[in-house]
Amino acid sequence: MNYDLIIIGSGIAGLTSSIYAACSGLKVLCIENQTCGGQIVNTSDIINYPGFKNISGLDFSQKLQSQAVELGVDIKTEQISQLNLEQKNKIIVTDNCEYNAKAVIIATGTRRRELGCNGEESFRGRGVTYCATCDGRFFQNKVVGIVGGGNTAVDDAIYLSNICKHVYVIHRRDGFRASGRSVELMKQRENITLKLNSVVDSIEGNNLMDNVILSDTHTNEKTSLKLNGLFVAIGSIPNSKDFSKWVDLDEQGYIVASEDCTTKTSGVFVAGDVRTKKVRQLVTAASDGSIAALAAAEYINHEN
Secondary structure (H helix, E strand, C coil): CEEEEEEECCCHHHHHHHHHHHHCCCCEEEEECCCCCHHHHHCCCECCCCCCCCECHHHHHHHHHHHHHHCCCEEEECCEEEEECCCCCEEEEECCCEEEEEEEEECCCEEECCCCCECCCCCECCCEECCHHHHHHHHCCCEEEEECCCHHHHHHHHHHHCCCCEEEEECCCCCCCCCHHHHHHHHHCCCEEEECCEEEEEEEECCCEEEEEEEECCCCCEEEEECCEEEECCCEEECCHHHCCCCCECCCCCECCCCCCECCCCCEEECCCCECCCCCCHHHHHHHHHHHHHHHHHHHHHHC
16 A cells, blocks of 8 residues: 555654644555554643643543544554665555555654562552653652652652652662762752662552562662652663664664654654654654654655
């Protein structure tokens, strides 16, 4: 089947790309191998997206999906088995069909790096969260923990200290990878306590989490810590490895792209969290989606 543009991934970046591309008069296919809407589907409340005071991630993604479909976008849930993006005619083979396109947008996003401890899955969304800026307000005046030692964890700890009653920073080492300035600012906050050389062994609770068991990395001694919430900030894994033949990856695996979302391969664009960028939020994913779609439309109009 032939399309002008194929978008791989149907998160916020992918769906926004499809909307802008369809509005540009392109015949568009969006391929997703999991849930349409991406990770945001699992977020109970979105409060920081312009125009919405409060909306669930599921409702938000469904609105985008409906808008795309009404504009004529084809959305298919299929597993990609083969790619050939080097030639002018891009070929994508799934378990069900072979598709051809003039351009491709990669919008496969990232997946959160998880703790892998007992209770993490059970209390996901019920105290365990992976985004301080998304969910911090729900823990106002509560006692929370944040796991990690990089810039994200330290910056999030400072951010949460302005909202929460107390913040415990749980880190497996006795030093931080974050910038020295951020670490100093964190240490100056009276309501931040460091739990160093510690890892989360398990998360406990009833309907909501209320306790974590920490394990000392040197002695294996177990201690209990009462928490209303636990923020996991140990990094994300970009879903990019399948495209490494046609795009450059940075040392963390993110796809290298300029602000116009172009890659090193002609006719291949990238949008959303999977690309190199400083801020990864809904609004920046949507921004990438519009930029990538307009860049793809311009490429198609000039090159085909």
